[in-house]
Amino acid sequence: MYGKRSRFLTIMLTLGLAFFYIPMLLLVIYSFNYSKLVPVWGGWSLRWYEVLFQSEEVWSAVGLSLRIAFVNATFATILGAFAGLAMVRFGRFRGRTLFGGMLVAPLVMPEVITGLSLLVLFITLKQWIGWPAERGFVTITIAHITFSLAYVAVTVQARLTGMGQSLEEAASDLGAKPFKVLTAITIPRLTPALISGWLLAFSLSLDDLVIASFVTGPGANTLPILIFSRIRLGLRPDINALATIIILFVAICVAIAAIILFRQQRREEIDHQLAQRENG
Amino acid sequence: MGGEEEARAEPARNTGTDEPFVQIKGVTKKFGDVTAVDNVDLDIQRGELFCLLGGSGCGKTTLLRMLAGFEFPQAGTISIDGIDMSEVPAYERPTNMMFQSYALFPHMSVEKNIAFGLQQDRIPRSEIADRVHDILKLVELQDYKKRKPQQLSGGQRQRVALARALVKEPKLLLLDEPLAALDKKLRKQTQFELANIQEQVGVTFIVVTHDQEEAMTLSTRMAVMNAGRFEQIGTSTEIYEFPQSRFVADFIGSANIFEGRVVEDSADHVRVETDLCEIYINHGQSVAKGSQIWVALRPEKIYLSKNAPEKPGPNQATGMVDDIGYLGDTSIYKIRMDNGLILDVTAPNQIRPMSRTHAITWEDKVYLSWEPASAMLLNS
Numbered sequence A: 001m002y003g004k005r006s007r008f009l010t011i012m013l014t015l016g017l018a019f020f021y022i023p024m025l026l027l028v029i030y031s032f033n034y035s036k037l038v039p040v041w042g043g044w045s046l047r048w049y050e051v052l053f054q055s056e057e058v059w060s061a062v063g064l065s066l067r068i069a070f071v072n073a074t075f076a077t078i079l080g081a082f083a084g085l086a087m088v089r090f091g092r093f094r095g096r097t098l099f100g101g102m103l104v105a106p107l108v109m110p111e112v113i114t115g116l117s118l119l120v121l122f123i124t125l126k127q128w129i130g131w132p133a134e135r136g137f138v139t140i141t142i143a144h145i146t147f148s149l150a151y152v153a154v155t156v157q158a159r160l161t162g163m164g165q166s167l168e169e170a171a172s173d174l175g176a177k178p179f180k181v182l183t184a185i186t187i188p189r190l191t192p193a194l195i196s197g198w199l200l201a202f203s204l205s206l207d208d209l210v211i212a213s214f215v216t217g218p219g220a221n222t223l224p225i226l227i228f229s230r231i232r233l234g235l236r237p238d239i240n241a242l243a244t245i246i247i248l249f250v251a252i253c254v255a256i257a258a259i260i261l262f263r264q265q266r267r268e269e270i271d272h273q274l275a276q277r278e279n280g
Numbered sequence B: 001m002g003g004e005e006e007a008r009a010e011p012a013r014n015t016g017t018d019e020p021f022v023q024i025k026g027v028t029k030k031f032g033d034v035t036a037v038d039n040v041d042l043d044i045q046r047g048e049l050f051c052l053l054g055g056s057g058c059g060k061t062t063l064l065r066m067l068a069g070f071e072f073p074q075a076g077t078i079s080i081d082g083i084d085m086s087e088v089p090a091y092e093r094p095t096n097m098m099f100q101s102y103a104l105f106p107h108m109s110v111e112k113n114i115a116f117g118l119q120q121d122r123i124p125r126s127e128i129a130d131r132v133h134d135i136l137k138l139v140e141l142q143d144y145k146k147r148k149p150q151q152l153s154g155g156q157r158q159r160v161a162l163a164r165a166l167v168k169e170p171k172l173l174l175l176d177e178p179l180a181a182l183d184k185k186l187r188k189q190t191q192f193e194l195a196n197i198q199e200q201v202g203v204t205f206i207v208v209t210h211d212q213e214e215a216m217t218l219s220t221r222m223a224v225m226n227a228g229r230f231e232q233i234g235t236s237t238e239i240y241e242f243p244q245s246r247f248v249a250d251f252i253g254s255a256n257i258f259e260g261r262v263v264e265d266s267a268d269h270v271r272v273e274t275d276l277c278e279i280y281i282n283h284g285q286s287v288a289k290g291s292q293i294w295v296a297l298r299p300e301k302i303y304l305s306k307n308a309p310e311k312p313g314p315n316q317a318t319g320m321v322d323d324i325g326y327l328g329d330t331s332i333y334k335i336r337m338d339n340g341l342i343l344d345v346t347a348p349n350q351i352r353p354m355s356r357t358h359a360i361t362w363e364d365k366v367y368l369s370w371e372p373a374s375a376m377l378l379n380s
Helices: A007-031 A047-054 A056-089 A096-108 A111-129 A137-163 A166-173 A178-207 A210-215 A223-232 A237-279 B002-013 B060-068 B110-120 B125-138 B154-166 B184-201 B212-218 B236-241 B246-251
Strands: B022-031 B034-044 B049-054 B075-080 B095-098 B172-176 B204-209 B221-226 B229-234 B256-265 B270-273 B278-281 B292-297 B303-305 B316-326 B330-337 B342-348 B365-369 B376-378
Touching: A007 A237, A047 A237, A056 A096, A056 A137, A056 A178, A056 A223, A096 A137, A111 A137, A111 A210, A137 A178, A137 A210, A166 A178, A166 B095, A178 A223, A210 A223, A223 A237, B022 B060, B034 B060, B034 B075, B034 B229, B049 B060, B049 B212, B060 B075, B060 B095, B060 B172, B060 B204, B095 B154, B110 B125, B110 B154, B125 B154, B154 B172, B154 B184, B184 B212, B204 B212, B212 B236, B221 B236, B221 B246, B229 B236, B229 B246, B246 B256, B246 B292, B246 B376, B316 B342, B330 B365
Parallel strands: B049 B204, B049 B221, B095 B172, B172 B204
Antiparallel strands: B022 B034, B022 B075, B221 B229, B256 B270, B256 B292, B270 B278, B292 B376, B303 B365, B316 B330, B316 B365, B330 B342
């Protein structure tokens, strides 16, 4: 687009990328540091990875976080999809504006407020009906669903609006009853939005520290809670190792997503070429 | 205005005894404050290819969507084949629709798109295969059944959409701008194909279009819509040759319209005085003497000559050539009349322009004349 690549732009780009990635690079390098003190270089070693793999505490936190993230993503996707459908496809029902506002409120609500209010709710519930007996997996999952749902609903809403209604009308015109229209047309067409909604909900949950800290109980440490509590006691090299593994994991996920996207684009290109040939 | 009386006058053409196949009575549809369809009545007979013609926002698509069951009227009733459709949802109606965007399911092959409707009726698998095969043959797409819609050209998609709507053998097929997405050449070819297919399958078609040429080639009858109401209902010839309102005269084809006063009204002719000339009309339209009226004259019905007529009389006027538009087969002449009015006249180019020695050109003085049957009186 630009005839000559501008020097200024190149420098700015380099600086920007450096700002993003140098910290991560440092973290990765220090995870291989033999020394117990993070900023002191003691030579290359896998020592902290060993420590990490032997730490039951870390693994139970990883397991808890993944379980919460999985259950949360699944429920948030189902509920969010229904909320999105209601907003876009049910026409004007009573309280639609209120419902729409309440649906997106968690997106703008400070996490501290969400966390605190949920904590109050759980405590009150315990007093009234004796449930939840103790806070942990269930309470964190419920808390995560309440805000992840909003993200899924927004994604689904955007997709539905963009899709238009004519495919669903066509199916109904061809004799499909409303439930069949949903399963045969709407859901298959929504799949990309549902997948991205699920992934978004999954990573939001994995990432969350604030809300989880409010609604967790003794002994239930998610990974972010664990990392944060350990960091408070000073930088530790085994946490660097853990972070490196997480970075690797995320990088692999992103690479897979990119490959899938690339393949899809190629397929679309081929379709387009085929259609062009039919025209000619 | 025109709608109601026209609809009532119409069935005389058919056998008369059986009731109309599609009956629309007093149907009104509002979206908020906007009245999309305003108290319309329409009868359509079995086997017709009926066009709803009008500009954008005239309510034609809303009316079609009410027939399909996507919208429900706030007042009035629609019945198809004698059955009231007020409580019948889209998926139970004996209609199928071909959408303007085609609305083909992108995640299904051509074959599956077409089979979808039959599957909903729980038809045995072998019969579905046979019927899909037959309909693909009808639209000449046998070799494309495994393709996805996005792998087809626009014309092929259009045929898949038609096949998908026809395969269920609906009593009534609704087509929303069926040819609008095709390029001009393909559109003309497909117009005739569509009419042929309709003849072959014998299904009643209702076509919504904004293209008057399309409506005129396709339809057995058409309704011209404007602002939610019918301006006129009739065959192509009736609507072109006898438009009833200024809107219709102007919308269908082009027309020179001028105001006049009726000076004589007798059984076989009418005389109208205009500030252009006296207009004599002998085709039996009748208007009370003395009334102010609009007269329309089609550009192709006017003779253009450089020679003065042999004897003066009505239906003659003189002017000067202001502009010429050369279209190849015909030319459009803009004639500035002696009273300052500009009239459009079209004439076929029967002689090659370079060999025309007596060709009419800019600034020529010309004589205009027309047959007594050519001018049309407009009621409103």
